[in-house]
Amino acid sequence: MGQYEKFEFDVLVVGAGGAGLRAAIEAAASGVSVGLICKSLLGKAHTVMAEGGMAAAIGNVDDRDNWQVHFADTMRGGQYLNNHRMAQLHAQEAPDRVRELEEWGAIFDRTRDGRILQRNFGGHKFPRLAHVGDRTGLELIRTLQDHGIHQGIEVHMEHTVSSLIKDGDRVVGALAYDRERGRFKLFSAKAVILATGGTGRAFKITSNSWEYTGDGHSLAYNAGADLIDMECIQFHPTGMVWPLSVRGILVTEGVRGEGGILRNSEGRRFMFDDIPDLYKHQTADNVEEGWRYTQGDKEARRPPELLTRDHVARCIMREVRDGRGSPHGGVYLDIAWIKERMANAEEHIRRKLPSMYHQFKQLANVDITAEAMEVGPTTHYTMGGIKVDAESQMSAVPGLFACGECAAGLHGANRLGGNSLSDLVVFGKRAGEYAARFAAENGHGGIDDSLVEELSRQALAPLERESGEQPYAIQAELQEHMQDLVGIVRREDEMLRALEIITGLKERADNASVPGNREYNPGWHTAVDLQSLLTVSQAIALSAIERKESRGGHFRDDYPDKDPGHFAKVNVRVRKGADGNMEVDQLPIPPIPGDLQQIIDTESR
Template sequence: MTNIERHTYDVVVIGAGGAGLRAAIEARLAGKKTAIISKSLFGKAHTVMAEGGAAAAMGNVNAKDNWQVHFRDTMRGGKFLNNFRMAELHAKEAPDRIWELETYGALFDRTKDGKISQRNFGGHEYPRLAHVGDRTGLELIRTLQQKIVSLQQEDYAAHGDYEARIRVFQECTITELFIENGAVAGAFGYYRESGEFVLFETSAIVLATGGVGKSYKVTSNSWEYTGDGHALALRSGATLINMEFLQFHPTGMVWPPSVKGILVTESVRGDGGVLRNTDGKRFMFDYVPDVFRKQYAETEEEADRWYSDPDNNRRPPELLPRDEVARAINSEVKAGRGTQAGGVLLDIASRLKPEQITKRLPSMYHQFKELADVDITKQPMEVGPTCHYVMGGVEVDADTGAAAVSGLFAAGEVSGGMHGSNRLGGNSLSDLLVFGKRAGEHAAAHATETRRRKPSAAAVDAAVETALAPLQRGEGGENPYALHHELQDIMGTLVGIIRREGELRDSLVRLAELKERVKKVGATGGRRYNPGWHLALDLRNMLVVSECTAKAALERTESRGGHTREDFPKMDPNWRQVNLVCSLEGEDVRLEHKPLPVMRPELQGLFERSELAKYMTDEEL
């Protein structure tokens, strides 16, 4: 019989990024015994790669900013496919979450009069991003970690045990959730170093596992982002929404090949950086959509005045929402005006003094100097689109973060709805804080109200069998690295930034073939730190999530936000009413249409009727 380490907790949080840590803190503050499960080392969560800042309408740099303007910008950025209630809660509560983070010890950059500094970012009408240089995500994780350490110290003082009521299980991967009689009963996984299995009995689970980017070869995402939470939710009976909407961040490194896809923060453009093609033209002026004409500058002179006089001038087109900028760069490269490596030029050297660049953008200076031998105080950067963020995720209740399965909650990138069809830069970090807190709070309440169920012995045995299957096949199975390469090729080539019906249909045929081969994947060696085995287990998660993305992309016959169909290049107001919802029937992905909630009249009043008409039907208006 296989040995399994067993634990019992009130709340289990899967994921140790910003959303997971904030959820765990809230559950612990509610008095619940809480486990934090980190796939990587504690403190190495992908949140540290969110560099530019956290969006919150604090009004510290421009007093005109408020939650209504932030809500309006978020809805515009998401092309009105957002869950309006999530966007409303986010805009209202983000300032409190930032101020709260400061009480935990976060050291934000300051204005001259001592307030938390805020910088410009794409799609935001006013300077709104609270930041720590270009290392904001790192500061957020550091601060939340320290809060957890302080809570453990409280436990030690009260119980003589640092981990009495909140404990971190690092380098631990969850492979299965247990559902008994329609409700959460536990989670099963293994320690990556030893390969030993571990079982958590609990009545409340918060998924905070991040995104899906490792299904693509060119991505800013780190190795953990294999769609684990999305797949766990599907297999447990929950649903996913908006999976066709993937954000290709406009600026990732393109040279040298070894670093292709690594994020180049939007802070570069927020602090004045401009995009040029190889002809030297500042091309973004040619790509401002009609719906944004009133808000964005038409000439370089007008755009440059905005940085010194933001009240009276329209924003530079480099600060359009990310989907617009990514498509523009893609178009310039396709037209032959890109660099030899397939990118365009991002120039900050001619805009700021060297000492300003090294102070405001220290990570970017170091990144290009060390990885590309480029001094960004003297030379432009080569950049191009990189798979960055998935707007789609677990369908949750806006107020509580609860999924369709009793006891299952989700927050952060793994949840869907908040960002609609495209996320504004900076909204991710404040999203983690706002909905991480809410998910932790309501998971704790659920744990109080619900009797804990035990996972059945049969379910545990099945989880063990599934986990061990690749090792039992050994060399006789399919190579996991070869299968991963094929998956990345399918998604990057056929379900990428520009999509076409024929290619999407081809992708589904190839994904179906790959699904059968993944069932036969093998891994050599034992269970002690074995990356081939880990990848073999991750592959089934990446595959089912990729199928959801491809099916939804084929179904949505319009272009909106992060979903661009070359054969349907415009937005269709009728599609604005529709969420595409994915569920699992056996091993097959099922897709259905579901209407969006209609925005309340007082929130509709924040927009001009002519603007709403571009996105909404007469019936909605």
């Protein structure tokens, strides 16, 4: 006890998915020293799971596309809770970030004339997603990894940050332990960037891995930063539902982009039955037009399967609830049907969706070129997160930056598919750049040894306790209750019950005990992560109670409609009160400048 190694960097990046890697590369390029901490091995972060592509208005497939349309699509998809400046920067800068990846060795699929190919995706007016089959995330993270390892960045793999360290108001470092030996390491840094991803492990059915326990959200919250839009969780409409062991694993939206259709047990394409007014003018009202759209007909409007994820997920829930679901509680997603329209359909499917083909064949004994898949909603993405400045990505706490999924603002109430990979590199770069600048203007802070000792003692407590409950059981209970009570369909009374349950689980987590020692002990890691998971679960439930309407990923049975008045104009904020308790309130959304409003209005016509 009381022993720890010390490291010093100008900029410390926590998280090595697409956002963290891009931030580290940018900071290192500006000449500052950079440390990069990742919870898993380098290159294994959740970015590898991104399948469909990376949205950028490069206009290679449809030259009518430009940043203005991408901006308007993002705002409409986010139901206008978005930070308009972030949506603008994202749409403007994504094309350069895509080209830069190509410069660094990424190889996207090509158009006939040899340029980067783009595919259709939900909520995007034009084919916009640069992609590599259905493994675009792997291409992105590997490109950044292989480029990044030559930039002088010091990587600490398989480390978990347990606390941020402050000097006065400013964040000046982080305390972490290494998984292998359980040794504590103190990282002193002039600026810290959080790029820790999402909170999907708070729910039972999820496409997220064990890492996605909201560590960055929780670290920032405890350091005094604001969290906003935490009620906005994206339930991706198409996760695998059977066999049970693979429930929740993602089925890319690319399946629908390539012409895949949703059917209920009666064989009906139910998505035609409910097209929201906001999207009526952009959506095909017949099968023929929808098919033409997926095959690149610029005159056709997109099929309703490519409506935004929040809407598609709710339509699937409705079919299942009303008894028109598949045998295992989902609906059918059919890509095999395209053989009615296409000569070489089987080969085409295998080439366009290779990892989906592989995944279903191997895990579910389903040949997607011949039969339909069973799919249902799965927890996928956290739109909410750390509130940051649009330009610099700095939080309310000086020296603390956030980018990627753990930051909030770009996606509003619902993220469009494909906007995540571009988010990572656009705002990863910005965070790296501004953190390096902050580091150049500020020195190292003072770090109190006794505080560090106290924090490491707290982290070790589950190992020290002689008796107590296993953290796995507490985590499983939390996931079960969050799924049932704060999931896709929410009600006030149920969420209040969830809050009570979370309070009880917190007490139990504070007394959890794990056997064994510090060396690569997943029981201990689960106990540490559980604290973050409980914090974000409370933030999600509190925020969801606060927003008394339905919007985007947040759907309330007791307030099923959108409130065009009050709630259209506020973000819900959570922060740590002076008494240490979690507080929730509302922040007015800043007005959209005239020129941007005009773009939105033009595009809505």
